[in-house]
Amino acid sequence: MKWRPRRQAWLAGALWMLGLGTAGAQPxxxxxxxxxxxxxxxxxxxxxxxxxxxxxxxxxxxxxxxxxxxxxxxxxxxxxxxxxxxxxxxxxxxxxxxxxxxxxxxxxxxxxxxxxxxxxRSSYAMAYVKGNGLDRVRSLDDIVALDAAQRSKLRIGAFAGSPVTEWLLENGLMEQVSWYQSQTGDADQYPGEVIEKDLAGGKIDIAFAWGPIAGYFARHARTAPIVAVPLTSKPGMKFxxxxxxxxxxxxxxxxxxxxxxxxxxxxxxxxxxxxxxxxxxxxxxxxxxxxxxxxxxxxxxxxxx
Structure with missing residues (x-):
């Protein structure tokens, strides 16, 4: 029966290597x-x-x-x-x-x-620079109601996988979207860049982002006045x-x-x-x-x- 202590010692060591051992572990x-x-x-x-x-x-x-x-x-x-x-x-x-x-x-x-x-409780929001032709836009329906020529020229920023994606698809706007990632491999990047840098800098005309992000960077905009409008959820489309x-x-x-x-x-x-x-x-x-x-x-x- 001398093999038993050795077998038990081997098993205890294996469990410890797997992080499953308890002997000597600090509580x-x-x-x-x-x-x-x-x-x-x-x-x-x-x-x-x-x-x-x-x-x-x-x-x-x-x-x-x-x-x-x-x-x-x-x-x-x-x-x-x-x-x-x-x-x-x-x-x-x-x-x-x-x-x-x-x-x-x-x-x-x-x-x-x-x-x-x-x-x-908050909602996703859209943001745009005040005075750039979108001041009357206060809802998603207002975007749809824009003149066809103006709507077709909109440069849109949105986060991949966000709830607004379905709305963009339904309204034929997907090809006008610059997609952003909320989780990137670059520690220096942050979601607020879509508003603080790209929207304020004129790279895009309208940005869709989580409301706290849109509201904060609209309030602290330095280069241009930015308006942030919370989105209202629709049946089958939760924002x-x-x-x-x-x-x-x-x-x-x-x-x-x-x-x-x-x-x-x-x-x-x-x-x-x-x-x-x-x-x-x-x-x-x-x-x-x-x-x-x-x-x-x-x-x-x-x-x-």
Whole structure:
């Protein structure tokens, strides 16, 4: 029977190499057990977040840390393929905790993690330079109603795979589109470039983007005044989404704590969002209902789920 200890030792070693062994493994602490709020955020995606902590997700995370009385730490990673694997699910090397415990912006129902209650609802938007012949455009129907010659000359910027793609296809505008990628391999690129650089610079005439991005860069345009108009969802064509936060499926108590912070700070969160020009829609109502209209303050200001 001398082979058994050797076989068991070999099996234990194999399991350890696969990351399945438990002997000698350092136990992982629960989120907040060491009074640190670890958040996963994109280092270059204003107005959501950036490494200088100038985004609204940065401000909301700082608010939560302050109220908890915890230290705030960040795990920076571009929001592209592999984001959850490299942040929320990644263990910090030689430490007793994960790299982060909270993702500060995901669509409601995001299936790669457990989502909190939504903390805002917004929609995709279209943006154009004021005074360039599109000032009367306040909806998708207004684009369709443009003179055929003007419509055929429109240079359009849109993100591949975004909800507006179907509308562009239905209205025969696909050949006039310059396509952008929301998840690129270049860490220096960011979604707001479509408005801040290409729209403002005259490369395109109209841009379709996630509302928080369109509203923010329209408000901060430097070279030309830009108008951002939130899109209204249509039957079978959804442009508005509720945004929540995300934790690991196993962190049920932590999710409840974050839910409590979102509920208790609803007014402060919306004030932060309004400062960034985010078009805000009323939460928990049908997309086609009468309340599917941005607040006056958000409309006047005028990352992609």
């Amino acid at each position: 992982m602490i629960e989120p907040g057990q060491d009074k640190v709020l670890r958040v996963c955020q994109d280092p270059n995606n204003l107005p959501l977040s950036n490494r200088a902590q100038n985004g609204f997700e940065n401000k909301i995370a700082a608010l939560f840390a302050q109220q908890l009385g915890w230290k705030l730490e960040h795990a920076w990673f571009p929001q592209r393929m592999g984001f959850i694997r490299n942040t929320l699910r990644a263990k910090e090397e030689h430490a007793d905790h994960y790299k982060c415990d909270l993702v500060t912006g995901v669509p409601k129902g995001f299936d790669m993690a457990a989502t909190t209650r939504p903390y805002y 508005d989404f509720e945004i929540a936060m995300a934790v690991r499926h196993s962190d049920k108590e932590f999710r409840q704590r974050i839910d409590g912070l979102i509920a208790a700070n609803a007014a402060k969160i919306h004030a932060i969002l309004d400062q960034y020009g985010v078009p805000l829609l009323e939460q928990g109502v049908p997309a086609s209902g009468p309340s599917n209209t941005p607040s006056a303050s958000s409309a006047s200001a005028a990352k992609t789920p």
